Amino acid sequence: MLLRLSVQNFAVLENVELDFSRGMTVFTGESGAGKSKIIEAVSYLEGRRASADDIRYGSSGAVIEGVFDFPESDKLSSMLKSLGIEEDELYIVRREVMASSKSLIKINNQMVTLNNLKQIMALVLSIHSQSSQTEVLQKSEQIEYLDRYIGLGKENIFTDYRKHYEAYQQVKERIEELEYKDRNRLTQLELLKMQHAELSALELKEDEEEELENELEFLSNYENIHGALSQIKSLLVSEYPPQGMLYDINQSLDTVTKFDESYTSYKDTLMDAYYLLTELNSHVTNDLSSIDYDAERLNSIQSRLNQFNQMKRKFTKTYPGLLEFQQELQEDIDDLENISQSFTRLEEEQKELYLKMEQSAQKLHKYRAERKHFLESKLRRELNELEMPNVQFEISLKESHFNPLGFTDVEFLIATNKGEPLKPLNKIASGGEVSRVSLALRTIFSEFDSDSLIIFDEIDTGVSGQVAARMVEKMKLLSKQRQVLAISHLPQAAATADHLLHVEKNTDGERTHSTAGYLKYEDKIEEIARMISGSKITEAARLNAAELLKSSED
Numbered sequence: 061m062l063l064r065l066s067v068q069n070f071a072v073l074e075n076v077e078l079d080f081s082r083g084m085t086v087f088t089g090e091s092g093a094g095k096s097k098i099i100e101a102v103s104y105l106e107g108r109r110a111s112a113d114d115i116r117y118g119s120s121g122a123v124i125e126g127v128f129d130f131p132e133s134d135k136l137s138s139m140l141k142s143l144g145i146e147e148d149e150l151y152i153v154r155r156e157v158m159a160s161s162k163s164l165i166k167i168n169n170q171m172v173t174l175n176n177l178k179q180i181m182a183l184v185l186s187i188h189s190q191s192s193q194t195e196v197l198q199k200s201e202q203i204e205y206l207d208r209y210i211g212l213g214k215e216n217i218f219t220d221y222r223k224h225y226e227a228y229q230q231v232k233e234r235i236e237e238l239e240y241k242d243r244n245r246l247t248q249l250e251l252l253k254m255q256h257a258e259l260s261a262l263e264l265k266e267d268e269e270e271e272l273e274n275e276l277e278f279l280s281n282y283e284n285i286h287g288a289l290s291q292i293k294s295l296l297v298s299e300y301p302p303q304g305m306l307y308d309i310n311q312s313l314d315t316v317t318k319f320d321e322s323y324t325s326y327k328d329t330l331m332d333a334y335y336l337l338t339e340l341n342s343h344v345t346n347d348l349s350s351i352d353y354d355a356e357r358l359n360s361i362q363s364r365l366n367q368f369n370q371m372k373r374k375f376t377k378t379y380p381g382l383l384e385f386q387q388e389l390q391e392d393i394d395d396l397e398n399i400s401q402s403f404t405r406l407e408e409e410q411k412e413l414y415l416k417m418e419q420s421a422q423k424l425h426k427y428r429a430e431r432k433h434f435l436e437s438k439l440r441r442e443l444n445e446l447e448m449p450n451v452q453f454e455i456s457l458k459e460s461h462f463n464p465l466g467f468t469d470v471e472f473l474i475a476t477n478k479g480e481p482l483k484p485l486n487k488i489a490s491g492g493e494v495s496r497v498s499l500a501l502r503t504i505f506s507e508f509d510s511d512s513l514i515i516f517d518e519i520d521t522g523v524s525g526q527v528a529a530r531m532v533e534k535m536k537l538l539s540k541q542r543q544v545l546a547i548s549h550l551p552q553a554a555a556t557a558d559h560l561l562h563v564e565k566n567t568d569g570e571r572t573h574s575t576a577g578y579l580k581y582e583d584k585i586e587e588i589a590r591m592i593s594g595s596k597i598t599e600a601a602r603l604n605a606a607e608l609l610k611s612s613e614d
Contacts, residue, residue: 061512061543062185063150064127067101069119070157072565074573083558084539087547087576088587093563094574095547099517102126102545103187105153107178110163122157128184131512136183145170153181188502189517196472196498197486203470205501206455208508209438210431217427221420221466228413228462235406241392242399249396255375256389259382262367269368269379272361279358286351289344296341303337306330417462424466429457435504442500446534447527448493450478472497492522496531503534506541514538516546520553532556551591555608560584584609 062080067073072094087095104110105126115122128151130136137147145151145167156164165172167180196202212218241248278285295302310330317323368379377385395402432455443451452475460469473482476493485497499519506514520531532552538544539558546553554560562583563576579587588605589597 061129061131062102062126062545063129065098065102066123066125067098068123069116070101070122070124071097071114071116072572072574073097073101074116074571076574076576078561078576080543080545081559082539082543084536084544084546084556085559085561086553086557087545087561087563088554088591089563090565093565094576095563096517097574098563098576099187099189099515099545099547102185102515104155104157104163105177106181106185106187107174109174110155110157110161112157112159112161115157115159120159123154124157125152125154127152129512130184133183136180139176139180139183140167143167143170143172143176145172153177185513185515187515187517188498188519196494196501199469199471202455202472202485203465203468205505206428206432206435206470207465208505209435210428212424212427215427217420217423221417221424222464224413224417224420225462225464228410228417231406231410231413235403235410238395238399238402238406241396245396245399249393252389252393252396256386256393259371259386259389262371264379264383264386266380266383269365272365276358276361276365279354279361282351282353286348286353289348292340293344293348296337296344301337303334303341306334306337310334418467421462421466421468425457425459425468428468428470432457438504439497439500442503442534443496446496446500446530448476448496451476452480452482454482492527495519495521495523496527499531499534503538506538513543513545516544516548518547518549520548520550523550528552549591551588551605551608554584554588554591555605556612560587562587581609 061082065076065078065080067076069075076098078098087098089095100108100114101124104114104124129149130151140147148168151168152166154164154166158164163174165174165177167177172180196205207213310327313323313327313330317327368382371377371382372379375382375385436453436455440451440453443453454473456469456471456473458469458471459467461467472485474485474493474497475482485494502514516535520528523531528550529552532548532550533556535544535546535553536556546557548554560579561576562579563574565572565574585602585605586597588608589601592604593601
């Protein structure tokens, strides 16, 4: 739910601050007053890509900030937690758009990416406009609608299919790689063998680079290490060494502890330290007698590491990457030298995976076929309520090419008038009919979505009369469960709204800016009357407006 919106230097919105409430808020005002700009500002908070064209002329940047009460959602909570955003009662989403078209995005002062913002806000709000309604005409979207309604994505048969499909694609890609290599087999084989020989000649060993670098560091600091060990040795064998001092103190404590037992614990600690220093003396003595500066070994290590670095640069790999690359080269050489056997093996594997993928796809197709009538009947009921009493609607399922969703080709077919044959939705429906289908789907899927805010941007354009009244009823019904913001030119929508927000354009000096404010009852009558009769408001229009308001209250 959107509680507050603040917009600065965004096109005609120089400095606008709006509070929003639950229920249905309808934006009214003359064309070009700035209603759509307010929705565009919200779309920036939803994840719209920034454009410098939206920055108010003469300004260095625009700032859009929204205060939201996020819906309860485990997925949303998990997403916020992964980004380091602590759970809170309210969330402030802020975008600062710069002249470079780049933008700074924050949620509760935590920087997020544009992709993060899109993922989060997709669970918070949805915007439906005339342009977005065309989604329902696209077949790729239609299968998504069907699968969501019948819950296919949660079924094991869908998981199994995706597993078989991805495995099949991997084997297919491997075969294609081999086919390419086979066409250039001799050249490829010669190159691979040469690269493998280069790496094999080095006789690379796991962790060798790290071990050599440690040894190199030791030899490079030999003088410092030897000096420090010699200093330790001289102190431990001095005329009065620290271990001797500890031994004498311990002897004295023997006398004291006979009369005061509180000193007993010190005796144990002192003896531990005595033995530790004795052990250290032995260790240092052994090292001083065994370590020696070996210039030849130092040069050998440097030469060996240089060889590693040359190979790393040549193949753009890390040291562990070189070891893996050497193994991959050997596998490729084996494949090419035995390419016919490799083809046979992979083709057999591909056949097995194809059968599994096909069987899984058939299960998906059957699942859709057995359950599609649930969405068909539900959508027909919704369209009947939107003044399409003779509508016929069917979901056509055909077997087609394999893809990540199976091999089912889904297409929505509709006949809007009695006696007409069913045809694809994108070939028969008018703009008003598409609006109704889109609104019907939005109503149906409201129970599936977690978003707490729905925005309708002039989706009722091109409809009137009883159809308009029904569409308004649907929007009002949605507002019982979710916050609804709508730009509408329908007087029925304005009369039914819980809140009527009037947007108007003003000229101050040489600059134009938009303002917005909520209308009181008398102002509502005037605005609805204007929507009914146009710029010249008649008394009959006022009476009609008052009647609409009264009937909506009833």
